[in-house]
Each structure stands twice: as structure tokens, then as C-alpha cells.
Amino acid sequence: MSYVEIKGVEFTYEDLLMHFDLAVERGEVMAVIGPSGAGKSTLLALVGGFETAQAGRILIDGADITDLPPEVRPVTTLFQDHNLFAHLTVIQNVGLGLHPGLRLMPAEKEQVTWALNEVGLTGFEERLPGQLSGGERQRVAIARCILRRRPVLMLDEAFAALGPALRKEMLELVLSLRTQKDLTVLMVTHDPADALFAADHTAFIAAGKVVTSGRTAAVLASEHPAIRDYLGT
Ligand SMILES: Nc1ncnc2c1ncn2[C@@H]1O[C@H](COP(=O)(O)OP(=O)(O)OP(=O)(O)O)[C@@H](O)[C@H]1O
CATH class of the missing domain: 3.40.50.300 (P-loop containing nucleotide triphosphate hydrolases)
Incomplete structure (x- = not known):
């Protein structure tokens, strides 16, 4: 099978x-x-x-x-556009992979930090999607995908x-x-x-x-x- x-x-x-x-x-x-x-x-x-x-x-x-x-x-899907919310920071966008709320517990924040590190985006936590390149935006979306496990x-x-x-x-x-x-x-x-x-x-x-x-x-x-x-x- x-x-x-x-x-x-x-x-x-x-x-x-x-x-x-x-x-x-x-x-x-x-x-x-x-x-x-x-x-x-x-x-x-x-x-x-x-x-x-x-x-x-x-x-x-x-x-x-x-x-x-x-x-x-x-299953998790990455689209060409519209993967991120423009008004949310990188950390908030990735955190949505864990739950729909925006308040992250310390352990969840740690997981987001881990996922951002996995995609090479350490240091980008507080940026908004508009402050990222197209490739960086897709990395953020990938980080959220991997966090969903x-x-x-x-x-x-x-x-x-x-x-x-x-x-x-x-x-x-x-x-x-x-x-x-x-x-x-x-x-x-x-x-x-x-x-x-x-x-x-x-x-x-x-x-x-x-x-x-x-x-x-x-x-x-x-x-x-x-x-x-x-x-x-
Ligand atoms: N929401 C919808 N309502 C009605 N028809 C739709 C809808 N979405 C897609 N279609 C039609 O279904 C067919 C398949 O669309 P689909 O988007 O899956 O094709 P695709 O192979 O992904 O195309 P592309 O390479 O252009 O993205 C097309 O004829 C399209 O017009």
C-alpha cells in the first residue's frame, strides 16, 4: 500500500x-x-x-x-500567495501553526523560534510580511507548515x-x-x-x-x- x-x-x-x-x-x-x-x-x-x-x-x-x-x-499546504497575514509579525504568523490565537505561551514561543531557525530566519521574528522579500515570506510560511507537524x-x-x-x-x-x-x-x-x-x-x-x-x-x-x-x- x-x-x-x-x-x-x-x-x-x-x-x-x-x-x-x-x-x-x-x-x-x-x-x-x-x-x-x-x-x-x-x-x-x-x-x-x-x-x-x-x-x-x-x-x-x-x-x-x-x-x-x-x-x-x-496534510499542510503552501500556496503561492496569501499564506501570511500582512498585519501580523513573523512570530505571530508562524505561531498560527500551533493554534488560532495570537498569545503564545513561552513553550510555544520556543517552538516558533525553533521553526524559524529551521528555515534560516532567526532574527526576523518581529518583522511584518511587508518587510520581507518574497523568498523570506515563503520561508515564514514553510516554518508554519513544519510547526504543524x-x-x-x-x-x-x-x-x-x-x-x-x-x-x-x-x-x-x-x-x-x-x-x-x-x-x-x-x-x-x-x-x-x-x-x-x-x-x-x-x-x-x-x-x-x-x-x-x-x-x-x-x-x-x-x-x-x-x-x-x-x-x-
Ligand atoms: N471555484 C471554481 N468554480 C468553478 N470552476 C472552477 C473553480 N476552480 C477551478 N475551476 C475550474 O476547474 C478546472 C481545473 O482548475 P484547477 O485550478 O484545478 O486547474 P490547474 O491545473 O491548477 O490550473 P493552473 O495551472 O492554471 O493553476 C478549470 O477548468 C477551472 O476553470
């Missing part, structure tokens, strides 16, 4: 019927690529519980999570707005956290280079279905017309 199992999961938006089957092994990074509107974000939303499957089951570590509300799923981390084009060098740096951080914290990572990206760099396996999605999945290099080299079209090669 795979660590994450998405089995016959169906969801419809207007005229697009999506039907997903996908298995992700424990500790791997799986990239999800495919054309705009293919259903990549919807797939992540279904796993995260922000959308509810109309049919099929989602299992994580053997437990059926299909009907659980998002906050109790063993969920075994599955999902990235929805989380680094798409960053330049190539910074994107690589952020992916390196994710890879190192994956190893240290035994995370399983599902990562939507539009950049095949990101998939090649970070992902053991890649799933190619088109028109609401997983067209193919396998080793990243093999998927990117596939002769499947939809993949060649998408890559423009």
Missing part, C-alpha cells in the same frame, strides 16, 4: 469531470504538472480537504481521510513567483526538510526544471485525469502527444 492513495476520486466543476487515481510513496517528492485548467490545484484541494470528493477515496498511511475536515487531515506537505506553485536561483534554494530547503522530518511532498509546478530537480516522480495531468506518472525524467521524455504539446518540444 502506498502512503498517499487517491483512488477513483471524482470532482466536477461545471463541464469538467475530473477523475484522479494516483499513489505517492512515503518520503518521496511527487511533482504534478500539466496544462492550465487541467485540475492540478483541484487535486491538491481534494487531498487537503478544501474540496470534497464526489466519489472515490483518499487514504493517507492507510487511514481514509476522504470525509475529514481540512484541519484534522495529516503534518507528514504530507503540498506545494501549489508555491515558488512560481520567485526567480530561478531562489526557486532552487527553496526547493533545496524543501528537500532537506523532507529528509529531516520524513515528509511526503506533492508539488504542483509549471516548471519542468523544478520537477527534474526536486521530484522523484512526476504525474502529468490533463483534462482532469492523470495521463501518466512515473520517474520524472521518463515522464518528461514521454512521447505522449499531450506531454509533448505541454512542453512545446
